[in-house]
Amino acid sequence: MGGRTRAFSLKTIYLAALTVAFAVSCFAFALFDIHSQREQTQAALLEEARTFAREMDAVWKFMDNSQTIINTTSNGVYEFKGLHCAVVGKSVGALFSAGSDYAIRYTNFNPRNEQGIPDEFEAQALETFYADPSVTEHYGTALFEGEERFRYIRALEVDESCLECHGDPQGEVDVTGYQKEGWELGGVGGAISIVIPIDQHQQALRDNVVRDIAFFLLITVVIGSIVYVATAFFVLRPLRGLQGAFGEMRAGRLGASLDEARTAKEVDVLISGFNDMAGELHDMYGHLESQVQARTSDLRKANELLEGQRDKLERLNAELAQEARFKSDLLSMVNHELRTPLTSIITFAQISRESCGPDRESDRRSWEEIEKNSLILLNMINDMLDIARSDAGTVHASREPMDLGDVVASVRSTMAPLARKYAVTFRTSVASDVPLVFGDFEKTTRMLENLASNAVKFTPDGGSAELRVAYDAQARTVTLSLVDTGIGIAPQDQERIFERFVQVDSTSTRKYNGSGLGLALVREYADVQGFEVSVESELGCGSTFTITVPEEAIVGEDDV
Numbered sequence: 030m031g032g033r034t035r036a037f038s039l040k041t042i043y044l045a046a047l048t049v050a051f052a053v054s055c056f057a058f059a060l061f062d063i064h065s066q067r068e069q070t071q072a073a074l075l076e077e078a079r080t081f082a083r084e085m086d087a088v089w090k091f092m093d094n095s096q097t098i099i100n101t102t103s104n105g106v107y108e109f110k111g112l113h114c115a116v117v118g119k120s121v122g123a124l125f126s127a128g129s130d131y132a133i134r135y136t137n138f139n140p141r142n143e144q145g146i147p148d149e150f151e152a153q154a155l156e157t158f159y160a161d162p163s164v165t166e167h168y169g170t171a172l173f174e175g176e177e178r179f180r181y182i183r184a185l186e187v188d189e190s191c192l193e194c195h196g197d198p199q200g201e202v203d204v205t206g207y208q209k210e211g212w213e214l215g216g217v218g219g220a221i222s223i224v225i226p227i228d229q230h231q232q233a234l235r236d237n238v239v240r241d242i243a244f245f246l247l248i249t250v251v252i253g254s255i256v257y258v259a260t261a262f263f264v265l266r267p268l269r270g271l272q273g274a275f276g277e278m279r280a281g282r283l284g285a286s287l288d289e290a291r292t293a294k295e296v297d298v299l300i301s302g303f304n305d306m307a308g309e310l311h312d313m314y315g316h317l318e319s320q321v322q323a324r325t326s327d328l329r330k331a332n333e334l335l336e337g338q339r340d341k342l343e344r345l346n347a348e349l350a351q352e353a354r355f356k357s358d359l360l361s362m363v364n365h366e367l368r369t370p371l372t373s374i375i376t377f378a379q380i381s382r383e384s385c386g387p388d389r390e391s392d393r394r395s396w397e398e399i400e401k402n403s404l405i406l407l408n409m410i411n412d413m414l415d416i417a418r419s420d421a422g423t424v425h426a427s428r429e430p431m432d433l434g435d436v437v438a439s440v441r442s443t444m445a446p447l448a449r450k451y452a453v454t455f456r457t458s459v460a461s462d463v464p465l466v467f468g469d470f471e472k473t474t475r476m477l478e479n480l481a482s483n484a485v486k487f488t489p490d491g492g493s494a495e496l497r498v499a500y501d502a503q504a505r506t507v508t509l510s511l512v513d514t515g516i517g518i519a520p521q522d523q524e525r526i527f528e529r530f531v532q533v534d535s536t537s538t539r540k541y542n543g544s545g546l547g548l549a550l551v552r553e554y555a556d557v558q559g560f561e562v563s564v565e566s567e568l569g570c571g572s573t574f575t576i577t578v579p580e581e582a583i584v585g586e587d588d589v
């Protein structure tokens with residue numbers, strides 16, 4: 030509906046609505062007018078007929094009252110002249126009717142002459158009067174002698190004057206020579222029938238209706254035109270103005286303003302609303318433009334700033350690259366300049382210690398001290414180098430089948446001097462069913478060395494540490510556990526000790542020298558090989574560090 034309405038202009042809709050309203054109101058008015066005109070005509074005809082009837086009654090009455098005068102001769106002798114009231118009434122009616130479209134006559138069911146025989150309309154009226162004495166009139170438009178006329182029938186009541194000729198005794202011959210009918214006083218003695226032509230009335234009715242409708246049309250057209258002109262001027266014209274102004278705005282010409290003069294109040298509100306909106310838009314747009322300019326200049330500045338930052342970052346990057354080069358130079362320097370001589374010192378101290386006889390106990394202890402400290406130093410240097418490598422992203426683990434028995438043997442020989450020095454019994458055990466596993470020999474050895482050196486380091490004199498390798502056939506995993514009877518680790522520290530540079534407390538650092546990097550490396554090496562590291566410990570009772578080698582890393586029969 031909405032879509033269809035939009036296809037028409039307001040003007041067309043308005044004109045169509047006015048036309049429909051005119052047509053409907055004209056039709057309704059015509060119906061109403063015809064009906065009321067008909068009623069008026071009928072009322073006028075009825076009144077005319079009643080007047081005729083009353084005139085005829087007067088003639089009748091006059092003749093009745095004048096009977097004695099008419100029928101008495103000048104010398105006082107009664108001589109019936111034949112001018113009986115009924116005869117005179119009928120004659121006057123006939124004379125009146127002759128030569129005109131009017132007709133006045135008397136009728137009943139049993140008339141004394143055949144002119145009084147009732148026609149269909151009269152018979153119907155007489156039947157009604159006889160059946161119901163309270164009904165005395167019957168009228169309407171009906172045919173008379175083949176033409177449509179207004180017909181009026183009124184009942185005639187039997188009075189004293191009628192009885193002389195029509196009363197008792199029935200069958201007696203009256204003064205006019207007819208037999209009496211035996212009517213009774215107050216009964217229905219027939220009816221007077223009046224016929225009035227209606228052509229003129231109908232013509233007048235048509236003329237009236239046409240005139241009324243023409244007048245009504247004129248009024249409605251005048252009112253409609255005034256309403257249309259007023260609406261066109263006060264509503265349609267400003268609306269078209271608004272339409273044009275919106276078009277201007279759409280074309281980018283903001284600030285368009287409309288003339289508020291000569292409009293209706295509501296339209297005036299609309300126009301001033303539009304003018305306000307246009308003004309605000311104009312201001313806003315101007316503001317926006319200045320804002321855009323400000324933002325553009327902000328952006329330009331931000332861009333310049335960014336370029337400056339980029340230059341800075343590039344410089345920083347170049348510096349970092351240089352630093353990285355320095356770092357890698359330092360690493361290779363540490364590698365060559367520290368590790369190589371340290372390894373020689375350890376070997377030399379070992380040989381010297383072994384060559385000391387029982388008589389040179391104090392020399393042997395000195396060599397032992399040198400060997401231990403060199404080992405600790407070497408271990409720290411190794412940890413730092415490994416961490417540096419890991420940071421540089423150069424840590425890659427190889428995946429080769431390895432015999433954990435070999436790894437354990439290597440760890441045992443490295444740990445022996447340390448364990449001896451700390452007076453801790455260090456044992457190793459490898460279950461016979463332990464299979465070969467895939468992994469990096471070097472890194473696994475380093476992991477176990479770190480765990481073992483911690484176990485020895487944090488176990489008081491006389492305690493023990495054990496490296497156990499077992500196979501869980503059900504879970505198909507290999508576990509490498511370092512069990513010690515040392516100082517233990519509090520539950521809240523058990524996770525954080527795997528972070529870099531974390532040592533449980535500073536006193537222990539001083540007592541047990543170290544860098545805080547060992548366990549961090551263990552976890553990193555475990556991760557790169559797909560192993561898992563966990564710890565179980567009780568303060569004062571000892572700790573168990575476990576590396577779990579998963580099923581995927583176990584060398585199966587197919588791999589061999």
Ligand code: ADP
Binds near residue numbers: 518537547548
């Ligand atoms: P470092 O041994 O060089 O101090 P680690 O990373 O190897 O560094 O160990 C971190 C800390 O974890 C140690 O300082 C120590 O407090 C605690 N720790 C490690 N292993 C043990 C252990 N077997 N028994 C008790 N404490 C331990």
